[in-house]
Amino acid sequence: MGLSGKLVAxxxxxxxxxxxxxxxxxxxxxxxxxxxxxxxxxxxxxGEYGKVGSIINWRYTHDGKAKMAKELIQAIDEEKRMIKLKVLEGDVMEEFKEFIVTFHVETKGGIDLxxxxxxxxxxxxxxxxxxxxxxxxxxxxxxxxxxHAGKN
Structure with a gap:
């Protein structure tokens, strides 16, 4: 049994x-x-970009090493500007039994987070x-x- 956790930034x-x-x-x-x-x-x-059930392959460099991740788009909520991705395969799965990344945008006091x-x-x-x-x-x-600074 591993450690369960949640990190938010x-x-x-x-x-x-x-x-x-x-x-x-x-x-x-x-x-x-x-x-x-x-x-x-x-x-x-x-599938297709932006659709629940689609699978995306990422190639990236983290900590100086070439890595990859295959992710399933689990959920999208336009109102909350949220996307939930589940890592199916890749380097991160060498250390984790389960790994889910959720992204969302919220606006507080005119500031987007x-x-x-x-x-x-x-x-x-x-x-x-x-x-x-x-x-x-x-x-x-x-x-x-x-x-994108200055392009909006």
Whole structure:
């Protein structure tokens, strides 16, 4: 039995939360153009971008190593600007029995916050919590914000 956990990070996003939601939902392949040192590719494996039940393959670099992840789009809520992804295969599954990434945008006081939530269970009791991976997602969010600064 492993450790179950939940990590949450909310990051101010000055380029517009709708932009980020639309990018992640319909054009995740553009991440490789926007932040090529972190994301090398995003390919549709099954279904179509932005649809529940679709499967996406990510190729990325984390902690200086080339990695991959195959994710199932489990849920989308347009009103909450939320997307829930379950990791099916890939490097993260070498350490985790289950790994779910939820992204949503909320606006508070006119400020858009991009919130990442990881829900996970490690393979064993001495497994590490995915703190560096959460920092990586925050860095990608800031890269996208910087890329779109002045373009909205």
């Amino acid at each position: 909310a990051v101010e996003f000055k380029a517009g939360g709708d932009l980020f939601h639309e990018l992640l939902r319909y054009k995740p392949d553009q991440f490789a153009t926007i932040t090529p040192e972190k994301v090398q590719g995003c390919d549709l494996h099954e 991009v919130t990442w939530t990881f829900e996970y269970e490690t393979l064993n009791d001495d497994g590490e919590h995915p703190i560096s991976l959460l920092a990586y997602f925050i860095a990608i969010t800031k890269d996208i914000e910087n890329h």
